[in-house]
Amino acid sequence: MCIPCCICVSTSEVVMVERLGKFDRILPAGLGIVCAPFEQNAGTVSFRVQQLDVRVETKTKDNVFLQTVVSVQYQVIREKVYQAFYSLTNPQQQITSHVYDVMRSQLPTLELDAVFEAKEELALAVKNALQETMSEYGYQILQALITDIDPDIRVKQAMNEINSAKRLKFAVAEQAEGKKILQVKSAEAEAEAKYLSGVGVAKQRKAIVDGLRTSIVDFSDGVRGASSKDVMDLLLLTQYFDCIKEVGSSKNCKTTFVPSGSTSATSIRNSLLIADSAKLC
Template sequence: MCLIPFTISTSEVGVIESFGKFKRMAPPGLGCLICCVEDLVGRMSYRVQQLDVRVETKTLDNVFITAVVSIQFQVLQEKVYEAFYALTDPRRQITAHVFDVMRAELPNLELDAVFEAKEDLAIAVKGALSETMTQYGYQILQVLITDLDPDQRVKNAMNEINSSKRLKFAVAERAEGDKILKVKSAEAEAEAKYLSGVGVAKQRKAIVDGLKTSVKDFTDGVKGTNSKDTLDLLLLTQYFDCIKDVGSAPNCKTTFIPTSKTVGDEMRTSLLQADMAKSK
């Protein structure tokens, strides 16, 4: 009797037939076949496998979308016989079930709802596959919706809508900000003008009170003088102070001063006329 050696890798099992009939499973390690009697017809892996299925269908609002569904599955050790002999091509079987579920679920959802229902779609696909594939010796470990890809024109339109909404909000916020700035600026200007008016009023009151006190003190202190003489003296003093300020300015080179004998009366008359014009 001639023996033919063979090896089975870890996490695999060998299927051995004798004259076309299943005989036994070969565990990992070294094994032997009886020459011309037994035959190693296949190997089944216990490792987790992944199958990516691309499904193209349309949504409730008539938008075509391509979904990529990733299925992670493995062979059940206690059902290796069913996994090897029940299905000719298990991957095509899984793909058919994925197409059936996705093309039944997606047409009931609008495009925006599809992206929110990824988890529900994955659960629906896993439930349908688990119910069917378990009897054939396959365990469905996980189903993931890894991609949802509508037509490029649809994506551009969605981005444009989102951009327009954000631009609308930005314009509204900018307008509100400009409004607040203008209101605050107007309030500040009104407050400044009010305070400026109060300051001018207090300044004028202080000037009047000072002049009143000065005239009274000068009249009482210098005998034979009246209020006119006091005002003339004050106006003359202010005149010389004005000439001093003008002459001490950095850009002042030459100052012309009138020398007429009646300059005091003329200056007093001019100042009084100007003051009367302001009061009118």
Template sequence: MCIPCCYTISTSEVGVIEKWGKFTRLSQPGLGVIMCPMEKLVGRLSFRVQQIDVRVETKTLDNVFLTAVVSVQYQVLRENVYEAFYALTNPVQQITAHVYDVMRSTLPTLELDAAFEAKEELASSVKNALSESFTSYGYQILQTLITDLDPAQSVKNAMNEINSSKRLKFSVAERAEGKKILRVKSAEAGAEALYLSGVGVSRQRKAIVDGLRDNIVDFSHGTTARTKDVMDLLLLTQYFDMIRDVGSAAKCRTTFVPMSRSSGDEIRCSLLQADAATKKQGMKETTSKKKKKKAKQ
């Protein structure tokens, strides 16, 4: 005795009906009726785009192990529902096996850097292999994406260190080039400064000579002084100006000793007097420092 049984099929799905274990028809979305137990709804297939993520662990040509994540987007063909339902036992498992096969035969031929650059080629190879194998089974491979290539953490650290070393080397070279430019420019500035200083000294000496010549002419005009006397006076004046400038300099350690051509004893006495004056000045400075120190305490 057969009893009518009701069922529903959702939108974007199709139902597979068997009668006494044999395929009879496909059931479209909506309400359907079968005669139980003669007929039976054995399964449903969705026409929606589905995706599976496959993680593949393999090594590259330079013996670096990495994990690749391949996302496969597929869809059941409406005209091949029978093949999609009855030809394959486990479509997800079989798609995964094909992805493993393609990735583990392609990645070992590429070095690590080349593998990152060849993601599009890898995805295209996987898609072509799956399309050839599964189109006849009622599945359309819409897209395959290499979403991740993940080597070991130690390999990542090594790659980062290599990149850091290259950048550090470039930075050192640029820093050295900058120092070179600074030194060259500093040397050029020093040379220019010395040149200008020489020009200034030359002009200064010329002005001094011109001034001395004018002074000699003015001084000797209307007097009985000889030119030599005037020159001696001017040179003596410059001598005293020089002593004043040197003596007024900070931390001056220069000692001028009067010199006489008549006797060597005068030179000796002059040296002793200069040494005594230097020691006396040093004692005064020491006493002054001690007094200031005590006053602060």
């Protein structure tokens, strides 16, 4: 006797119906009827995209052990529901085995630095290998992603130290170059300052000479009977008294000796000339 039983099938799913242990039909999404006890629900197949994360541990060409996480996104092919349900007992285990095979054959050929740069190539190799195999069993591989590359903690610390040393070396070189530029610019500024100081002193001396010459000529023309010698005596005496005034008004000056007595301008002039001659010698 057949007893009808109602089955509700969710969207994006199908139910595999067996009659007396043999596959009979596929119930699509919606309301389905199964005649018990001759028919039964053998299982449900989902068409949703599924993801399987596979963690693989292996070593690189330079003998560094690392762990990688490969995320495989797969989906059942609607036209091959029968193969997807009855071909494999555990499709996740099948995918994991193929991921192990590809990763453990590819990573030992690459050095650690190259592994981080070859993520796209590794993911593509995994996808191609899985697509070629799993399509026969009713599964399509949508994407394979290398989501994590995790070497040993000591290796990561060593890599960080190498990078830090390189950056420190670059910083020291830039700092030294900056000091060099400062020293060069300082030397150029000092040379320019000395040059300008020399030009100023030369102009000052020229102005003094021109002033003296003009004063001598004007004094000789304005005072009858005055000779150039008299003018020079007067100028030297004036400079002498100006010097005494400057020395006496200085804060550090305590005592100033001024010659006294009937000293003529000529003797003062001769004394100044003798002092200048001694200084030049």
